[in-house]
Amino acid sequence: xxxxxxxxxxxxxxxxxxxxxxxxxxxxxxxxxxxxxxxxxxxxxxxxxxxxxxxxxxxxxxxxxxxxxxxxxxxxxxxxxxxxxxxxxxxxxxxxxxxxxxxxxxxxxxxxxxxxxxxxxxxxxxxxxxxxxxxxxxxxxxxxxxxxxxxxxxxxxxxxxxxxxxxxxxxxxxxxxxxxxxxxxxxxxxxxxxxxxxxxxxxxxxxxxxxxxxxxxxxxxxxxxxxxxxxxxxxxxxxxxxxxxxxxxxxxxxxxxxxxxxxxxxxxxxxxxxxxxxxxxxxxxxxxxxxxxxxxxxxxxxxxxxxxxxxxxxxxxxxxxxxxxxxxxxxxxxxxxxxxxxxxxxxxxxxxxxxxxx
Amino acid sequence: xxxxxxxxxxxxxxxxxxxxxxxxxxxxxxxxxxxxxxxxxxxxxxxxxxxxxxxxxxxxxxxxxxxxxxxxxxxxxxxxxxxxxxxxxxxxxxxxxxxxxxxxxxxxxxxxxxxxxxxxxxxxxxxxxxxxxxxxxxxxxxxxxxxxxxxxxxxxxxxx
Numbered sequence: 001x002x003x004x005x006x007x008x009x010x011x012x013x014x015x016x017x018x019x020x021x022x023x024x025x026x027x028x029x030x031x032x033x034x035x036x037x038x039x040x041x042x043x044x045x046x047x048x049x050x051x052x053x054x055x056x057x058x059x060x061x062x063x064x065x066x067x068x069x070x071x072x073x074x075x076x077x078x079x080x081x082x083x084x085x086x087x088x089x090x091x092x093x094x095x096x097x098x099x100x101x102x103x104x105x106x107x108x109x110x111x112x113x114x115x116x117x118x119x120x121x122x123x124x125x126x127x128x129x130x131x132x133x134x135x136x137x138x139x140x141x142x143x144x145x146x147x148x149x150x151x152x153x154x155x156x157x158x159x160x161x162x163x164x165x166x167x168x169x170x171x172x173x174x175x176x177x178x179x180x181x182x183x184x185x186x187x188x189x190x191x192x193x194x195x196x197x198x199x200x201x202x203x204x205x206x207x208x209x210x211x212x213x214x215x216x217x218x219x220x221x222x223x224x225x226x227x228x229x230x231x232x233x234x235x236x237x238x239x240x241x242x243x244x245x246x247x248x249x250x251x252x253x254x255x256x257x258x259x260x261x262x263x264x265x266x267x268x269x270x271x272x273x274x275x276x277x278x279x280x281x282x283x284x285x286x287x288x289x290x291x292x293x294x295x296x297x298x299x300x301x302x303x304x305x306x307x308x309x310x311x312x313x314x315x316x317x318x319x320x321x322x323x324x325x326x327x328x329x330x331x332x333x334x335x336x337x338x339x340x341x342x343x344x345x346x347x348x349x350x351x352x353x354x355x356x357x358x
Numbered sequence: 359x360x361x362x363x364x365x366x367x368x369x370x371x372x373x374x375x376x377x378x379x380x381x382x383x384x385x386x387x388x389x390x391x392x393x394x395x396x397x398x399x400x401x402x403x404x405x406x407x408x409x410x411x412x413x414x415x416x417x418x419x420x421x422x423x424x425x426x427x428x429x430x431x432x433x434x435x436x437x438x439x440x441x442x443x444x445x446x447x448x449x450x451x452x453x454x455x456x457x458x459x460x461x462x463x464x465x466x467x468x469x470x471x472x473x474x475x476x477x478x479x480x481x482x483x484x485x486x487x488x489x490x491x492x493x494x495x496x497x498x499x500x501x502x503x504x505x506x507x508x509x510x511x512x513x514x515x516x517x518x
Contacts, residue, residue, distance in 0.1 A: 017368055047451055049444045060469045067471040099473040111437045112430075136455075140471065187391060193400040202407055210403065217390055217399075225379040232372065354475030 023235035037241050039248065040081030042093050047103070048133055052110040052117065052257070053126045055133055056080075057103050061096040066357035068168060069101040069138040071130060073151035076122075076260070077211055079252050080106035082337050083148065085245050091336060091346060098350050100357065101138055105130040105151075110257045115204040117257035119264070120282045123158040131166060144357060146349075147172040148336060149306060156314065157274075160290045161281060169356040171296040171349055173336055174306045177288070177317065178275040179268045181309035184218055189269045196265040206261035208253040215253070218304050246333065275313060288314070294322035296352045298345055300335035301327055324352070 043059040072092075074080040083104070084092040095102050105127065110117060134143050145167045147155035152175030159170060180186060188194065199206065216223065226247065233239040256264075273279035279286040295318055299311045308327065315325040328335060328344045335345055389395055414429065421428040427435075 046447050049447045051440075051444070062473070063469055064473045065469045065471055066473045101469075101471070108440075111440065112433060113437060138471075184387075184390060187393070187396050188399060190393075190396055192393075193397045195400075195404070198404070199407070202411060207407075213403075218387075221379045221382045221386070225375060228375060351475075355478060358474055358478065 020235040024231065037086060037245055039086065039245060040079075040084045041087065042084050042090055042096065044104075047137060048129075049108070050126075050129075051114050052108050053129070054106045054108055055103060055130050056106060057101075057137060058092055058096055060101060061093070062099045065099050065101045066354070067140060068142045068144050068357040069103060069134050069140055070095065070144045070146060070353070070357070071134050072102065072104045073127060073130075073145065073147045073155045074104060074106045075149035075151045076107050076154075076256055077150065077208075077254055079249060079254070080104050082249050082333065085249075085337055086241075089242075089245075089337065089342070091341065094342070094346050095350070098354065100353070103130070103134050103137075107254060109208075109254045110205050112204050115200075115258040118259045119154070119157065122154050122260070123161060123281055127154060127158045128162065128165075135166060141166055142168045144169045144353060145171070146353075147175060149174050149332070150176070153177070153274075156288065156291070157279075157281060157286050159293070160286045160288060161284055163290045163292060167293060169294045169296075169353065170291075171298070171353060172314070173298045173345070174300055174303055174311055174332055175297060175314055176268075176306045176310045177313045178310050179272050180275070181307055182269075183307075185214065186269055188214065188217075189265055191270055194265075196262050200258040200262045203258065205255040205258050208255045211256065212251065212253045215250070215305065242338065246338070250333075275317075288317040289319040291318040292320050294356060295320050295324070296349070297323075297325045298335060298348070299325065299327045300330045300332055302330060303332045303335070305332040 044056045045059070046054060047057050048055040072080070072083065074083070084090040087093060092102055092104070131143050131145075135141060143166050145155050145159070147153070147170070152172035155170065155172060156175060156177075159165075159167060176182060189196070199210075226243070230240060230243045233243075267273045267279055271278070274286065274288075277285070277287050277289075295315065297311065297314050299308055300306075301308065303311070312325070315323050326348060328340075328348075330340045330344065334340045390399075418428040418430070
């Protein structure tokens with residue numbers, strides 16, 4: 001590079017940085033004094049609510065929809081709006097525009113009198129109830145199921161116990177099966193140090209701050225570097241909006257029902273029963289080989305919450321012949337939401353589900 | 359992120375930040391994997407819970423003394439309100455279903471459940487579908503969304 005060109009380039013860069021610094025100061029005040037962007041804005045109707053259970057139906061955006069309705073089962077610790085962040089960044093909106101009739105089984109924070117809820121309540125009551133209501137509302141017998149994280153795990157358990165049920169196809173994302181591969185969580189919940197009985201007996205429901213801290217400790221610098229990065233990018237409205245959406249969702253953790261937490265810790269974290277086909281629900285054995293319907297499992301390559309090794313056994317262990325695993329770039333959240341998901345997961349999901357929804 | 363040049367201190371600062379983040383995360387993940395850490399974290403967590411429980415008991419006692427509602431009173435009211443809301447939602451849904459059953463013509467005005475994926479639409483039907491698409495072409499495009507999202511996706515959060 002010759003000298004005059006280099007000087008011009010440096011001058012241009014300095015000008016740009018001064019401009020950005022000014023924008024940072026102006027927009028930084030707005031940032032501090034304003035609420036975050038509105039999340040989960042796709043119009044929907046609450047069909048049924050029973051304590052922690054909430055079943056929604058989203059308003060169709062097309063004149064013609066696929067015959068088979070789609071029920072999304074959300075993870076218990078997080079709010080469903082991660083799948084409906086904002087117009088243009090919403091998986092729900094995308095599915096509606098592709099012509100699906102979308103329902104979501106989302107969760108409210110369990111009340112203190114719901115501390116007794118166990119896995120049995122989710123897989124033998126809440127999910128079947130939601131499926132039945134989807135059938136009634138849509139007038140269709142067949143239902144397709146989509147699960148995210150623990151929502152996928154609960155759907156998987158439900159499917160092993162309802163192999164001849166109305167669910168025709170199952171797509172799931174980042175679904176943990178082998179808990180011995182969730183190394184950090186296993187280490188922290190090791191029975192040598194972690195008295196889950198004492199915790200549940202003291203608190204009732206597992207407190208959200210404890211769950212948040214566990215997620216946070218997996219990537220200890222995320223919060224600090226995230227704050228620095230958002231300040232650095234304060235001039236960029238889209239970046240700030242996106243950051244605020246993800247940040248708000250990540251901090252919006254729900255408590256877990258105490259008995260569910262106790263059961264999950266003992267059966268999965270301590271004894272890896274789901275992987276070993278030893279888990280029982282209400283005395284009924286949960287064997288993944290009983291699942292015979294078409295299954296798509298999307299796994300994130302850089303998932304630090306449900307690592308690849310923890311999610312991988314699902315496809316190997318189920319009895320389906322029509323089954324597919326896709327490993328996509330991204331992390332636990334960026335697999336399903338944000339720019340990468342729009343390019344990677346969403347079209348793959350649509351291509352897989354569309355032909356199975358007629 | 360700006361292009362890195364040897365004379366760009368801000369780009370260097372950003373690069374340094376990325377390196378620090380990577381290094382600290384690596385170092386921290388080694389520490390948090392240790393048994394010592396697990397033991398200490400659980401002890402701290404237990405101590406915090408015990409402290410919180412004590413504080414709650416103390417605040418409750420004072421609240422009762424001054425005839426003020428305690429945290430559990432408010433929680434109980436909240437739960438009863440929520441239970442009432444649940445019932446209202448159920449009643450509204452039942453009423454809607456009854457109204458739909460009584461007016462089948464109106465209920466049939468929802469979208470037809472006849473959609474087929476593009477690859478299953480027979481070629482002969484394609485021009486008809488193109489002339490009168492069930493979904494407006496603009497609505498089906500995700501390009502603006504992709505552009506908007508690609509413009510700014512925070513790395514730290516999106517990688518979670």
